[in-house]
Amino acid sequence: MCPSGRILTTHAAASDFRPAFEVLDADRDGKISRDDLRAFYAGVHGGVGGGDELIGAMMTVADTNKDGFVEYEEFERVVNFFPATDEDINAMILFGGGDKSGGVTLDGLLRILALDSAYPN
Incomplete structure (x- = not known):
């Protein structure tokens, strides 16, 4: 989330979302894979329903170049879609x-x- 009072826009600095990206990039290889998302959601308090179907839906939305991974630029586009x-x-x-x-x-x-x-x- 953005700091109080600050507005996120489509022109936000690239580094604004890097910490969130790094949380999801469990293996620290610079891209988010299905396994990274599985690891993240396995650690969420109370678990997250949807399993592979949820992860597949997320990957479909974010992986615009269809290489099976979400690179930082793709991640930024998804999380920075409106002010x-x-x-x-x-x-x-x-x-x-x-x-x-x-x-x-x-x-x-x-x-x-x-x-x-x-x-x-």
Whole structure:
């Protein structure tokens, strides 16, 4: 999430999302694989439902060059798709049926993305 009061836009500096990328890049090879996502979600408190189906959906959305990995530039494109403040992010999490500690499910994320696409820039 962005620091309080700060707005993330499509022009955010490349380094803004590097820490989040590195959390997901479990094997530290500079790209996110399905195994990296499995390792991340295995460590999430309470586990995450959806398993390989959820991971496959994430990879489909993020892996734009279809090489089986999510490189930093692809990751940045996914997480930096519209301007958002902390309040916007909290509202989206609630709208998606989640909370600050548990995040949202794939269905919740799809609900959030569908709302965003209903309001073109």
